[in-house]
Amino acid sequence: MTRSELIAELVAANPHLQGRDVELIVSTVFDEISGALARGERVELRGFGAFTVKKRDARTGRNPRTGESVSVEEKVVPFFKAGKELRERINLGGQSRARRPARPSAARLTLLPD
Template identity: 65%
Template sequence: MIRSELIAKLAEENPHLTNKDVERVVAIILDGICDTLAEGGRVELRGFGAFSVRSRAGRAGRNPRTGETVQVKAKAVPFFKSGKELRERLNASADA
């Protein structure tokens, strides 16, 4: 599902809200998640999962075209750990 599909589904399920209102709500939620992660925080959505930030150390990489060794800088990457309810729903649909 992409952002526009999420907005369309939420607008369909909430006819009392305009598309612009739903767009604004989705933007606020996603911006809040991004801002919290950018500050090094953690975002937990009960039943869905938790987003956090993990650090990757710098390392020696290789340019695939030339084979030359290049230094890759340390970086922070987002990490998602699924919640128990999400895992159970996924596994229940796989068993069916």
């Protein structure tokens, strides 16, 4: 899914929001995650996963075309670790959601009539 597809789906799912507002929201979220990672901070989205940065030490690599040894400098790379709920949802695969065991969640709220 591309960024524009994400925005289009969010607009379709939330008709009360304007497209430019959804685009601003998505851009702001991505910018904040990128900024935090650039500062070396960890970003955790409960139920989704955690973004961190990892340091890769300098090493000697090989040019795949020529086989020549090449020095690769030390660098910092982004790393994502999927959360438990995301892994469970992905592993659910083609199964029906009805088969999934019910689990209480703080995000769910059921309103009962008086």
